[in-house]
Amino acid sequence: MIKLAAIIDGKALAAEVEKESLARAKRLAEKGIVPGLATLLVGENPASQMYIRLKHSACSRAGIRSENVLLPESSTEEEIIAKIQELNQREDVNGILLQLPLPGGLNPQRAMMSILPKKDVDGFHPLNMGSLLLGVERLVPCTPLGIIYALERLDIRLEGAEVVIVGHSNVVGKPLAAMMLNRNATVQVCHVFTRDLAEHTRDAEILVVAAGVPGLIRKEMVRPGAYVFDVGINRVGDRTVGDVEYEAVSEIAGAITPVPGGVGPLTVAMLLRQTLKAAEEQTGSSQ
Numbered sequence: 001m002i003k004l005a006a007i008i009d010g011k012a013l014a015a016e017v018e019k020e021s022l023a024r025a026k027r028l029a030e031k032g033i034v035p036g037l038a039t040l041l042v043g044e045n046p047a048s049q050m051y052i053r054l055k056h057s058a059c060s061r062a063g064i065r066s067e068n069v070l071l072p073e074s075s076t077e078e079e080i081i082a083k084i085q086e087l088n089q090r091e092d093v094n095g096i097l098l099q100l101p102l103p104g105g106l107n108p109q110r111a112m113m114s115i116l117p118k119k120d121v122d123g124f125h126p127l128n129m130g131s132l133l134l135g136v137e138r139l140v141p142c143t144p145l146g147i148i149y150a151l152e153r154l155d156i157r158l159e160g161a162e163v164v165i166v167g168h169s170n171v172v173g174k175p176l177a178a179m180m181l182n183r184n185a186t187v188q189v190c191h192v193f194t195r196d197l198a199e200h201t202r203d204a205e206i207l208v209v210a211a212g213v214p215g216l217i218r219k220e221m222v223r224p225g226a227y228v229f230d231v232g233i234n235r236v237g238d239r240t241v242g243d244v245e246y247e248a249v250s251e252i253a254g255a256i257t258p259v260p261g262g263v264g265p266l267t268v269a270m271l272l273r274q275t276l277k278a279a280e281e282q283t284g285s286s287q
């Protein structure tokens with residue numbers, strides 16, 4: 001009988017974070033501080049609307065005040081930046097999140113850079129990214145932070161661990177590589193130009209896949225006993241699947257995240273942590 005991998009339950013871990021976050025929010029409330037998150041949604045992309053609802057629901061459970069600013073799909077880059085600058089000036093808004101992608105081929109870079117670094121709860125501002133590369137983790141991208149949190153909760157030693165990341169985006173791959181290096185892991189980053197992907201992935205004690213390609217990672221590409229984090233969210237017919245062939249890889253991995261229910265809930269949970277961290281630092285109430 002084949003022994004299947006342990007499931008890394010992102011929902012259960014996220015619930016723990018929400019409980020911890022609620023306790024932190026209550027401590028702030030005792031000082032008259034209500035942490036606040038503002039999300040900015042441009043247009044009516046159904047997937048983006050769903051993600052916004054999930055984030056606001058989590059905030060409500062964790063004692064964080066949240067609001068969504070909706071701008072029309074026809075908004076210009078200047079109009080988006082003007083709205084961000086309004087939020088920058090508000091003392092009741094500790095965190096600002098610009099929901100991506102933007103419609104109409106708008107480049108989000110300038111808009112992201114207009115968010116004050118201290119309110120950049122997505123961790124994408126160059127100042128926050130630069131600090132991360134220097135080993136000073138301030139506000140960092142939520143998905144990599146969620147993966148680090150899960151590994152720490154699982155008592156996985158990162159120092160010296162062989163980590164392979166598939167995908168080198170600014171959202172997941174690059175910041176996660178930096179965070180792993182900050183913890184003295186040995187890191188390989190693979191991408192679309194990597195010549196022999198399987199040769200690298202089989203090295204991984206910890207394998208993180210964020211390529212956006214359904215079923216990219218097959219059983220024979222995984223080291224026995226590896227911890228596999230599937231960041232992919234892909235629609236195939238009427239199903240949501242990851243970048244990993246879940247059933248097959250579960251036969252060889254030591255532990256694996258499901259899709260959905262794995263990395264996604266952790267990402268939202270880390271947004272709560274980042275918002276609370278921003279509120280504590282802005283009000284001089286850090287733990």
